[in-house]
Amino acid sequence: MPPWNSAKAKVQLRLSVQRLRTLQQKKEAQAKAARRDIASLIERAKIETAKVKVEGLINEDVHVELLELLELYCELLLARFGVLDQNAREPDPGVAEGVCSIIFAAPRTELKELHILRDILMHKYGRDFSLKVMESQEGVSERVARKLEIVTPSSELVDAYMTEIAKAYSINYTSAPTHSGKGGGSGGEGDVKEVDGEEDTDEENIKLPETKPPTPKLPDIPPTEDEAEGKSQSSSKPTTTEPPPSYEDDFGALAKRFAALKKRSPG
Secondary structure (H helix, E strand, C coil): CCCCCHHHHHHHHHHHHHHHHHHHHHHHHHHHHHHHHHHHHHHCCCHHHHHHHHHHHHHHHHHHHHHHHHHHHHHHHHHCHHHHCCCCCCCCHHHHHHHHHHHHHHHHCCCHHHHHHHHHHHHHHCHHHHHHHHHHCCCCCHHHHHHCCCCCCCHHHHHHHHHHHHHHCCCCCCCCCCCCCHHHCCCCCCCCCEECCEECCCHHHCCCCCCCCCCCCCCCCCCCHHHHHHHHHHHHCCCCCCCCCCHHHHHHHHHHHHHHHHHHCCC
16 A cells, blocks of 8 residues: 655546546447437337346446546545645545545546545555445445445336437337236236226216106095095996097087086176
């Protein structure tokens, strides 16, 4: 492990900044070519292959963001090099985050210049301090720690990337919604049709047969004397089957009764 040397440390910081910028430009050019390939895959309807490539593109974009943060910390240490050059067992609060972040993140990069800078910083502040940073991430920037997490990109993020890439290259692409088909179905044709996430068999959509209310039963009314007498006379007469009177016969009978009443009325 090289000893602390102020001049060498400053030169190594400048070299690290230059190499970080060069590597970012290289990765951005690679990302541009990757987007073009993904757009070609979307145009040829090879969606699954495109999604796999998009996951790799997302991871590369996160790595580029990490390189940008490390470049920022290197520039910060250059700007505050007088504070960094102090003889102390632990870094000053003004440079502590940059020192800890470089010690923690440098092994995850492919830059030899950054690896050498890390060795210089570890030698300056000692083995115990370096182990504490590596094991417990003490003093490390939260943004740097998040960029180093190994996670699989979510399907929503992958779809968002593919939508933006398709839009940039004027390609029609619509992300397919995920259906939770019943019975282990894949959500394709033949699945249960749903509306707003619910099946069509709602109680509101089921038409019940119409039922008429029962006709109330009227109470038995005893017949009047005239009706009883008429019934007794009619029962004594032989029953003959006559056709029911028509509407004209009823009207004629009413007209005759009305004329008879007019004759009986006085004046």
